[in-house]
Amino acid sequence: MKPRAVLAAAMLAALFIADASQAQAYDAARARQDWVLNCMGCHTADGSGIPGKVPALRNSLGHFVSLPEGRQFVMRVPGAANSALNDAELANVLNWLLATMNEQSRPASFKPYTAEEIAAYRRPALTDVARTRMKLVKELQENGVNAVPEHY
Ligand code: HEC
Numbered sequence: 411m412k413p414r415a416v417l418a419a420a421m422l423a424a425l426f427i428a429d430a431s432q433a434q435a436y437d438a439a440r441a442r443q444d445w446v447l448n449c450m451g452c453h454t455a456d457g458s459g460i461p462g463k464v465p466a467l468r469n470s471l472g473h474f475v476s477l478p479e480g481r482q483f484v485m486r487v488p489g490a491a492n493s494a495l496n497d498a499e500l501a502n503v504l505n506w507l508l509a510t511m512n513e514q515s516r517p518a519s520f521k522p523y524t525a526e527e528i529a530a531y532r533r534p535a536l537t538d539v540a541r542t543r544m545k546l547v548k549e550l551q552e553n554g555v556n557a558v559p560e561h562y
Pocket of ligand 1: 451453471483484490
């Protein structure tokens with residue numbers, strides 16, 4: 411591991427131990443920087459996305475992570491899975507997104523992503539994003555959740 415990655419992992423581990431139950435295992439400054447450099451260009455600054463092209467990451471990820479397959483979907487879309495972020499960095503950005511842009515949709519039982527979980531599931535990246543997403547949206551609808559749009 412690069413020193414930077416070791417440092418990031420150590421910081422995340424410290425935060426996680428400090429507050430494991432509060433779903434706050436993220437370093438906000440670091441996440442914001444990684445977001446700006448790796449995600450924001452497509453998903454826009456406030457995560458609203460671009461109608462018809464790029465989905466919003468605001469107010470919907472919390473619903474996805476309430477489903478086991480949805481929890482993996484979030485890290486396996488190509489933009490996340492194939493990003494330059496290492497596992498700890500991707501976990502950090504996703505936890506930050508869930509805490510700052512998805513407070514309402516995130517289930518109370520949400521457990522923060524860990525670098526180990528990301529490492530285990532991020533690859534292979536999904537090749538059938540649209541189909542997987544539609545299946546998850548239908549499952550959410552069956553659970554009474556209609557907040558995630560079928561088309562973005
Ligand atoms: C090059 C543009 C681009 C970049 C950069 C990008 N994404 Fe995406 N993202 C997309 C598009 C387009 C989709 C729609 C699915 C697809 O076509 O892959 C998407 C879908 C998603 C989804 C699924 C949301 C939904 O409602 O279906 C998540 C989660 C996501 N991206 C997270 C990220 C994260 C986190 C980063 C940064 C590490 C990132 N993306 C970087 C373009 C991008």
